[in-house]
Amino acid sequence: MAKAIMLQGTSSHVGKSIVTTALCRIFFQDGYGVVPFKAQNMALNSYVTKTGGEMGRAQVAQAEAAGLAPSVEMNPVLLKPTGNSCSQVIVMGRPVGTMSAQEYHNGYSMRALTTIKECLHNLQQRYDVIVVEGAGSPAEVNLKANDIVNMRVAKMVPAPVLLVADIDRGGALASVVGTLELLDPDERELVKGIVINKFRGDIKLLEPALQFLEQKTGKPVVGVIPYMERMGIDDEDSVSLDDKQDSGSREIEIAVMRLPKISNFTDFDALAAEEDVTVRYVRQGEMIGQPDLIILPGSKNTIEDLLYLQQHGYDKAIAGLAKTGTPVVGICGGYQMLGREIQDPEHTESDRDRIEGIGLLDTITIFAAEKITHQVTANVTNQGFLGLNYNEKGLTGYEIHMGRTQFLTPVQPAFEITGRSGQPAASPDGVVRKDGLVMGTYIHGIFDNNRYRRAVIDALRVRKGLNPLTVFRDVQAEKEESYNQLANIVRKSLNMDLIYQILGDQ
Template structure:
């Protein structure tokens, strides 16, 4: 099990690297995260949803993502409340205090999934969550040492030296563990190191002498690595050769922001996240992303004045796109009579598309493939939504998806081709679909970008660098 001294210490990437290392060695390996809190999720082969990081780790292991890889997923809908996903299915919303009491039951599902994976794979690589030294969360812990103790699992502790204070992080975390938990830690990994390793050696020697634990490796800071982020919005530097500008609204409950990685990494696209108190910049395309609380994020959009700025953007000839919750916002009304996402009620949409959306208690979870509006350009992705849309605008679909009885329409492209909406996440990931959508936005002569290929190259690069950095004996004994 890989646990971290902090969030974003490198747990997800180390597990992904070890999955790829063992896969390349021919070992039967599977990733596992008992409990994850994230708004970036992926649809699994068995029709559920798990954290995006576990889907990436599954790819590193050469597997299709499955709900047993992340049996408990928490998707926040506000600062104190979240939707609880158990073995891929949304069961209810809970506030933090209620979920704390529920963790005893949640552990049963965690151990159930873990047991099934044990029967199928030789090695399970487990990722912790946050830090094991969060004292207020130790009672009934299922994410870190509580799980490790329950299944008698050895633990690696990873820390990010790029943040500073790496020795304090490691020693302090170890100090806050119980005696049995400290004994469970077999060693440390230091992540994102820059510079001359010889200058770090005296610190490594002190750490090993102070704790009695070995440093298993120091992983260098890897430039140009593309791996799906769990939650953090990754900025994009301005590009000299950019010919198209895209702005995505960074809503408070933005979900599945990895939808835009292909745009962010495209050499001809200047990409901007538009955050709180920031105006929508002059651009060719504005995108309203998915949301875990669509009506609340629509209110936020208006509070920021972005609705007025979008109107101006369209008047000047710009394009507008909405994905999932963003697509719903483009319609006339949004109804949530059952309180699926928030308090029961209705909201007036932005009114650009003649459609209405109503939230149902059944969530749609599907991997999909099909074609863009031309019925020629292949596209693929996944759906995760509770809202169902209806109205005359849907007679002009943006996408045609493969169904049991032929092509099924999805989304809308407006008659003047200025506005596009879809329920399909990952719509930019296929190279041909990306090229067609960028051409629609105004970029005709393009460099080809294949986000899937970039992801594979990054996993191989990460695995090679990690294997070179870790102790040979540790890797030999791992699988």
């Protein structure tokens, strides 16, 4: 039977996910069979497993840090906000419906508890250690009755809790004391230590505050983790986009439209990691400028995000730049927006029956009730985007979409899908416009493929009169190094002897 430890926070975005990831890698380095678990996640940044199930991206990173293939058991409930206080509810990787916050919290959430218990039981039989992550704060008294992710899970496992606070935002001591004060006595007893996260400065100046905190709460401070810049580890939700600053003036600039319902924005992290590329997220009110490439990303609500582009004039700006020679790529929802029209006859996403697209591709997309989710393999053969005369087999990525795109005229596919969810397939994906300046695809993660990514960047370089670099970065190897680097920093920052003692006391 696995031992467990749980990370809960004084609020959202305090760093629970990254500390959980670090502990998964530390236990993995120490020779334990470790697995991450988060009962319920709310995020638009999702992933598709080998079996076609959808789960939160943070648990994918945690699984990789633990040396495991991601599985929906690690995140049995995923909520994907769609707008107007509603979310698509995904259980064990499959959507079960779209519900309002009230419908979910007052009706469905407790029904999901049986599935959560089953997943925990299965993981407990197969692993040595479970690192459990909570969500938000356990002290949200308005949500506590129907909580299925914080203290109810800690009691269910049972798991000792480390309470994480973000000192960078200020008020960390008050948030720790206040959180503990709002917990019931038995819940407070489950908290075995405090973690101060995102600290900048001289630790000696903080020591009096740490001593006060221990005396006030009766809980040991397990450690103080320094503020860490981006480490190439996938982010959980679009809140983290606010931390992604422009990487300075580099030779190639890519503008990604920051849609209100942007999803799977990790599609562009590998591009941003290239030394000659700046990835700039265009926020509301900002000009697109004169980038070398414009990317329309995925969206959880394509129609609403297309309306956003239209209301702020970005649709016309994109069309105008494309007309004067700026290349444009659309991925998933962004691909759908580039067409002539989007239809939603079953009102899958909105109350609208149809909406006019940007019109850069001769396509129509029709939404269906059933979501397509697959890991895919694909080939690229002289697709023609940016004039690429490029061939490669075995590209990897994944599909998550409810739309089906139809072509009004014969097209050049962007890719040829050769496998879906481990089964052979033979179907074209996406489209490249005849002039090679506009491409749409349903494949998320396509730029994570090292050689293809570099081929696209080098084609952009040639368009600017720059020499191609031809060398490429190994994204997966760099990610593994990032997990090790994270683990080293956190191992030095936490009292790991105390953490192992807390684990051993179960």
